[in-house]
Amino acid sequence: MIEIVPALLAGDRRALARLLTRIENESPGAAEALAALYPHTGRAHIIGVTGSPGTGKSSLVNAIAQAYRAQGKTVGIICVDPTSPFTGGAILGDRIRMRDLAGDAGVFIRSMATRGSLGGLSRTARDAVRALDAAGFDVILIETVGAGQSEVDIVRAAQTTLVVDAPGMGDDVQAIKAGILEIADVLVVNKADRPGVDNTVRALRTMIETGHPVRRGQMTTHHGQVMHLEADPLPPVDDSMWIPPILRTVAPEGQGIPEVLAAVKQHRDYLDQGNHRHQLERHQVEFELLTRLEAALMARFLGALPPQAMTELVDRVRARELDPAAAVEALLKLPKS
Amino acid sequence: MDAIRVLIAKPGLDGHDRGAKVIARALRDAGMEVIYTGLRQTPEMIAEAALQEDVQVVGLSILSGAHLALVPRVREVMDAHGLNDVPLLVGGIIPDSDIASLKAMGVAGVFGPGTNTEDIIQHIRHLVPAA
Ligand SMILES: Nc1nc2c(ncn2[C@@H]2O[C@H](COP(=O)(O)OP(=O)(O)OP(=O)(O)O)[C@@H](O)[C@H]2O)c(=O)[nH]1
Ligand SMILES: [Mg+2]
Numbered sequence: 001m002i003e004i005v006p007a008l009l010a011g012d013r014r015a016l017a018r019l020l021t022r023i024e025n026e027s028p029g030a031a032e033a034l035a036a037l038y039p040h041t042g043r044a045h046i047i048g049v050t051g052s053p054g055t056g057k058s059s060l061v062n063a064i065a066q067a068y069r070a071q072g073k074t075v076g077i078i079c080v081d082p083t084s085p086f087t088g089g090a091i092l093g094d095r096i097r098m099r100d101l102a103g104d105a106g107v108f109i110r111s112m113a114t115r116g117s118l119g120g121l122s123r124t125a126r127d128a129v130r131a132l133d134a135a136g137f138d139v140i141l142i143e144t145v146g147a148g149q150s151e152v153d154i155v156r157a158a159q160t161t162l163v164v165d166a167p168g169m170g171d172d173v174q175a176i177k178a179g180i181l182e183i184a185d186v187l188v189v190n191k192a193d194r195p196g197v198d199n200t201v202r203a204l205r206t207m208i209e210t211g212h213p214v215r216r217g218q219m220t221t222h223h224g225q226v227m228h229l230e231a232d233p234l235p236p237v238d239d240s241m242w243i244p245p246i247l248r249t250v251a252p253e254g255q256g257i258p259e260v261l262a263a264v265k266q267h268r269d270y271l272d273q274g275n276h277r278h279q280l281e282r283h284q285v286e287f288e289l290l291t292r293l294e295a296a297l298m299a300r301f302l303g304a305l306p307p308q309a310m311t312e313l314v315d316r317v318r319a320r321e322l323d324p325a326a327a328v329e330a331l332l333k334l335p336k337s
Numbered sequence: 338m339d340a341i342r343v344l345i346a347k348p349g350l351d352g353h354d355r356g357a358k359v360i361a362r363a364l365r366d367a368g369m370e371v372i373y374t375g376l377r378q379t380p381e382m383i384a385e386a387a388l389q390e391d392v393q394v395v396g397l398s399i400l401s402g403a404h405l406a407l408v409p410r411v412r413e414v415m416d417a418h419g420l421n422d423v424p425l426l427v428g429g430i431i432p433d434s435d436i437a438s439l440k441a442m443g444v445a446g447v448f449g450p451g452t453n454t455e456d457i458i459q460h461i462r463h464l465v466p467a468a
Contacts (some may be wrong), residue, residue, distance in 0.1 A: 014419055017391040025339045088340065089365035095386060096375035102382040109389055113340065113370050 001029025005036045008135055013108060016135045020110055023127045026034065030040075034127055044076070044133040045268060046154030049145035050180065051164030057143045059251035059278060060095035060164060067257050068139050074106040076132030080125060080144040080154060083113040090114075094143060095119035101318045108132065122153035123295070126288065129157055131280035145178045155183060159277075159285065160259070160267045163244075164188045167196035181207055185264045192248035202244055208336075224246055241272050307336055341465050344392040346383045347376050348411060353359075356429060357398035362458045363454035367460070376404045380407070384414040387423055393465045399429040409442045424464050428452065 001022055007015035021238075022030040047064075048059050058079065065075040077092035092111035103109045111130065125142065134138050135218050144154050155161045158271040163184035168191070183188075191202050238333065245263050249256030302310075315326045322330070345361045347354050354376055361371045374382065374391045387395050393458045395415070399407060404427060412425055424445035431439070446460045 009453045013417050017389055021342075021391045027339075047445045083370075084365060088368040090340075091365050091373055091374045092370060092390075093375075099375065099382070102379075104383060108385075111370075111372050111390060115340070124401065197426060 001027070002036055005033055007233045008033075008131070009040060011136060011291055016108065016131060017110070018126055019131050023122050023131060024062075024112060024115070026124065030127070036128060036220060040134040040205075041130045042133065044129075044137055044140045045139045045160070045264075046133070046142070046158045047127055047264060048158030048161040048183075049141055049143045049164060050152075050155050050161065050183075051166075051188075053145055053163045055166040055169060056143075056249075056251045057164050057255050060188065060249065060257075061094075061101055061143050062098045063097045063249075063251045063254050063257045064256070064260060065107060065139075065141060067261050069101075069104060069106055071189050073138035074136065075101075075108075075204065076100075076129075076130070076140045077107065077109040078125060078140070078142045079109065079111045080121070080142070081111065082111055082145065083115050088115075091097055097143035102236075108135070108137065109278055116176070122157070122294065123288075125154045126157045133210070136240070140185070152180060152183060156287065159271060159280065160185045160264050162186045164190050165200055167194045167200045168192040169315040185267045186260065187244050188249055188256075188260060189246060190249045190251050193250045197248060201246055208244060240270075240274075242267065243247060287313075305331070306334060341394070341462065342372065342390060342392045343369050344372045344374070344383070344390060344395045345398065346374050346378045346395065347389050348378050348380060348383060348407045349399055349403045350377060350414040351377065351399070351401040352378055353400075354398070360396065360398065360428065360454060360457065364458065364461070365405050366388050367458040368457075371404070377462050380411040383411055384418045384420060387415060387420055392423065394426060396426040396428060399427060399431070402430065404429070404431055407436060408439055408444060410412060412443050413416065426457070426460070428457070458464060 004012075004019060008019060013152040019030065019033055022033070049061055061077060061079070063076060071103050079092065081090055081092045081094065083090045088126055090113035092113060095109060095110060096210065098109055101109065110128065112125065129140055129142060142154060143157060146152070161183050163180055163186075165187065166189065180202075187202065187204055189197060191197070225244070247256055247259050247263060249260060251257070269282060309331065313322065313330060316322045317324055317327050343364055345357050347357050357373070361373050362379070364371045367451055372386065373394060374386050383397070385397065395411075397408065397411060408425070408427055415421075415423060415425070425443065425447065426446040427444050428448040431447055431449045433449065439447050445464055446457075448457055
């Protein structure tokens with residue numbers, strides 16, 4: 001796989017597509033290729049787009065990508081859709097809304113299914129973003145359905161996160177969960193041509209104003225648990241807080257899209273003030289290292305367990321001979337092969 | 338687990354995709370990842386999506402009767418994109434008398450009306466070499 005690196009860096013789209021498959025499959029060779037590409041990453045502006053199903057995320061990504069193309073910027077897109085937990089299959093249909101981008105060599109769209117593991121997806125999605133970054137795309141958009149923790153973890157890889165809502169998505173306040181609002185840098189109320197848009201905007205404004213402001217990156221949830229990361233050794237130079245603007249769009253008409261791009265630009269400028277970017281990146285890297293370490297330790301630990309050890313302990317816990325905490329203590333004390 | 342990735346595309350001008358969606362769902366239920374791109378795809382759009390998505394199989398659903406014109410064009414553009422190794426399947430309203438011509442154009446499987454989706458699934462599994 002390492003041999004495709006020069007082609008990928010030179011802009012070979014097939015090489016990029018092939019590497020993305022290897023990344024998704026966690027195939028041998030992908031890690032070496034990613035290691036070789038890593039020094040070439042860090043240039044792109046990464047934008048997460050998340051929100052409830054059907055709010056118009058793909059339509060927005062389509063419109064935003066077109067607007068960046070009009071500025072001469074190249075755009076890489078990753079669309080994540082859920083895998084069916086019953087069959088392991090998936091229908092990836094986000095491209096339907098992105099036909100305006102067809103035939104443009106400055107755009108590359110890749111659909112990804114969430115597949116099995118919780119932490120696995122945010123890992124592979126991050127690596128997929130890196131492959132697009134190394135391939136030279138100026139802007140990278142990641143679309144995910146804002147449903148669960150793993151989707152939230154994916155957009156945490158972004159520098160700017162758009163949370164999309166729309167009127168008529170059921171109970172407006174319920175439509176966006178508090179956890180997802182917390183990660184929003186820009187709130188987009190799409191389908192502004194629909195009745196009820198004022199209510200949606202008002203509900204979001206109330207949620208933002210009454211919510212406890214959390215300095216982004218200071219705290220991060222990890223598999224649902226709030227985790228306080230090590231304090232940044234540098235004192236904050238600029239303590240100003242970013243307040244997410246609320247913007248209205250009609251994505252299929254391109255209405256409100258210039259304002260979305262302007263808000264993304266403002267957020268980017270905000271990151272460049274003081275040490276906001278430094279802090280964000282530091283927390284992102286630390287979070288990713290912890291996630292990877294957790295997965296690696298787990299794999300190593302489970303791989304070294306004597307066969308049957310887990311089954312026996314499960315049976316003993318079921319039989320009420322041991323409580324779960326004691327079973328884990330026993331696992332930790334078992335001799336490893 | 339490496340899922341089989343399939344592109345289901347509708348070239349040409351016919352305006353409904355019920356059949357394509359039935360196939361897409363059947364393939365998903367068989368554990369495949371199906372990229373569905375919607376109606377009225379040009380051969381260029383199909384080849385480009387197949388390349389970006391790195392699919393192992395492309396399935397075309399054609400109801401308009403234009404298959405003898407569309408299929409060679411899709412094959413040609415896919416080949417021009419370096420996708421010579423990606424097999425092409427064709428389904429829809431295809432008269433038996435056209436099957437031989439389609440196969441001569443490099444189509445790896447033709448599925449007419451009334452095809453059992455299980456046959457398509459088996460055919461794809463057979464075409465895609467185990468990773
Ligand atoms: N009226 C109106 N309809 C819209 C607007 N934006 C999107 N839609 C429609 O809403 C539907 C869903 O749009 P998508 O862009 O697929 O939404 P999505 O959030 O990506 O959907 P999922 O990926 O399935 O969660 C489509 O039928 C769009 O045409 C809008 O601004 N106004
Ligand atoms: Mg979508």
